[in-house]
Amino acid sequence: MEKISLAEEEMNPGKILNYNGFEPDTQTRNDKENILNYWYPVCYVKEFPKYKPYPFELWGEPLVFFYGKDGEITCLQDRCAHRSAPLSIGFVRDGEINCRYHGWRHDAEGNVTTVPSLPEGRVPKGTRTPNYPVIIREDMVWVWPGDKDKADPNCGLPDIAPENSEKEFKRVDQIVTQNYNYASLIENLLDPAHLQFVHQGTQGDYIAPVDAVVPESCKVDLMTYKEHKTLPFGKLIGKVNAENTAKPLRYIVVFEAPITVRLEVIFPNGWKFHQMHYCVPVAKDKTKLFLRSYRNWLRYLSDSSVVKANAKILEQDMWVLLGQNERLRRGASRYNTPVACDKMAVAYKKWKDEIYDKQGPWFKEYNPADRSGCGLIRCGDEDMEDLPRHIVAWGGKGMQPVSELIDEVQSRGPYLWPTEAENRKAVTSLSGRLYTDFGEKVFYVATVLFYLFVFITSFIYTLQQVGVIENTDN
Numbered sequence: 001m002e003k004i005s006l007a008e009e010e011m012n013p014g015k016i017l018n019y020n021g022f023e024p025d026t027q028t029r030n031d032k033e034n035i036l037n038y039w040y041p042v043c044y045v046k047e048f049p050k051y052k053p054y055p056f057e058l059w060g061e062p063l064v065f066f067y068g069k070d071g072e073i074t075c076l077q078d079r080c081a082h083r084s085a086p087l088s089i090g091f092v093r094d095g096e097i098n099c100r101y102h103g104w105r106h107d108a109e110g111n112v113t114t115v116p117s118l119p120e121g122r123v124p125k126g127t128r129t130p131n132y133p134v135i136i137r138e139d140m141v142w143v144w145p146g147d148k149d150k151a152d153p154n155c156g157l158p159d160i161a162p163e164n165s166e167k168e169f170k171r172v173d174q175i176v177t178q179n180y181n182y183a184s185l186i187e188n189l190l191d192p193a194h195l196q197f198v199h200q201g202t203q204g205d206y207i208a209p210v211d212a213v214v215p216e217s218c219k220v221d222l223m224t225y226k227e228h229k230t231l232p233f234g235k236l237i238g239k240v241n242a243e244n245t246a247k248p249l250r251y252i253v254v255f256e257a258p259i260t261v262r263l264e265v266i267f268p269n270g271w272k273f274h275q276m277h278y279c280v281p282v283a284k285d286k287t288k289l290f291l292r293s294y295r296n297w298l299r300y301l302s303d304s305s306v307v308k309a310n311a312k313i314l315e316q317d318m319w320v321l322l323g324q325n326e327r328l329r330r331g332a333s334r335y336n337t338p339v340a341c342d343k344m345a346v347a348y349k350k351w352k353d354e355i356y357d358k359q360g361p362w363f364k365e366y367n368p369a370d371r372s373g374c375g376l377i378r379c380g381d382e383d384m385e386d387l388p389r390h391i392v393a394w395g396g397k398g399m400q401p402v403s404e405l406i407d408e409v410q411s412r413g414p415y416l417w418p419t420e421a422e423n424r425k426a427v428t429s430l431s432g433r434l435y436t437d438f439g440e441k442v443f444y445v446a447t448v449l450f451y452l453f454v455f456i457t458s459f460i461y462t463l464q465q466v467g468v469i470e471n472t473d474n
Contacts, residue, residue: 033233035355036146038156038258041278041290043141044173048073052413053097055088055406057282058145061363061376062406063132064088065141068108069095075132075143076110078406079366087129089409091417100417138164140290158260161276163294169274170299172306174291176314180325182259182281183352185289187334188317189261189277190253190348192240193218193341198316202309207245216242217249218341225351233257234351238344255348258355271297284362284381285325289314356380 042056042065054065055078062078064087076097078088085101092098096105096113105114110131112123133144133151138160144151163169178185188194196207196217208214220238225231234257242249247268254262261277278290293306328334338346360380367375409416 034146035258035361037150039142039144040280041140041142045139048141052092053088059281059361059363060283066092066097073134073141074108075134077130080104081112081127081129086406088406158256163274168296169294172293172303174307176289176291178287178318180285180321182279182287184321185279185287186261186348187345190344192220198320199313202313214245217245220344222344224347236344236347
C-alpha cells in the first residue's frame, strides 16, 4: 500500500475554528469498520420508477430495486434464483418481481413465491435471491451493501443537510455519471489548490489569474477524527479563509464517511451556496454523483441555470481527472510529492486505506462454491484491473457493457414483450407524446401568425399615416 507523507509539513489539526454547526458530534464511532457497512444513496425518490424494476450497480455489484407489496422499496441481487438471468429486465406484478426468462416470482425478501412451470403452490424449498436493507432519508433511497445484522437506520449515514428544512434555501438535485474512480472525485473536492487552475473562467476567477501565486488560497485549517476523538470515524472538517484573493474566499468543506463531501461557500455580501456531494462507487472507473445545491439568493433563477453552471464546473474537473485516471491505470503514483495544500486529501486517503477490508469492497464474482447462491467474492482496487470487461453483442450497436444493456432492454421492453397492460401503457405514452407534439406545433404556428398579422397591420397603418398609401376608409 502506498505510503504518503507531506513534503512541507506534517499533518496537524490546525487551529480549531467555528465551523458553523459542524462541531464534533456524539454519534457512535465504528473505528476500522468495513467500508460496506454504511448506507449508500442510489436514487432520488421523485425519480424512482413506480411500476418497473430499477437497476443499479454499487461497488461493481448488480442490484435491482422495486416497490414491494407493502409499498416500500426493496433491493435484491440482480439475478434470478433459478438460472441467474437479470431480474431488472423482468417486470413487477403485485409487489413481486418476475424473471423475464421463466417467470419465477420473488417477493421483497427475495423468496421465490411462484414457479409457473410447476403445479400451483409448489416451490423448491429455500429458493431465494439475497436481499439488502433499504431506507428512505432526505427524499433519497439508500441501501446497505454490508453485513445486514449491522444495518441501523440511525448510523452509517452523513449528517442531515439542515437546508432541507430551512425555507430560505432553494434546492436543485442532479445526478451526474463520471467515468473515473470515486476516490479521485472525493480527493478533488477536498483540494483547494486546483480551483485557480482547473476552474479558470468559473470559480478560479474568485482567486487570481493562473499565472499568479496566491498560497493563502490553499491554506486549510483542518480538524480530523484522529486528533479530535469526538468526531465520527473518518470525519474531516476543513476551513479556508483567504482575504488576499481577487474576491474574499471563505468556505468550509466536510468529508463524512464513506463517500459524502459537503461544501459551504460564504460570499462577502452574505449570500450562501451549499452543496452535498454523494460520490457513489459504481465500478472502478465509474462514479455516480448525487449532487444537491442549495442557495439563499436569486431564488427565481430556473433550476436549469444552476444545473448548467454545475455542469460547466464538473466538465472542467472531468477532463483533468480522466487524464489523471489514465496515468494511474498505467502504474503512476497518485501522490508523487504531496505538499501542505494536499493535507485534507491525504487525510482522506489514509482513512480509506485504513478502512478497506483485506478482501476489498469491489464485487468480483459470485461464489460458485456457495450452494445457496448467496455468496460473493470481493477484491481490492489492485485486483480490479484483472477483471474481464463484461460486454455483449447487441443489435447494430456493436459491443456494449452489461449495465447499458439492461437500460436498453428496459427501454425496449414494452415493444419486445407487449403484454396487454404494457402495450396499453406504451400506446398511451406514445399518443400522449403525439398529442403534446401536435399541440405545441399548433400553438407555435398560431403564435407566429398572430404576430405576423399584428406586424402587417401596424405597418399598413404607419404607411397610411405618412401618406405613402391612401386610406380607403375616407
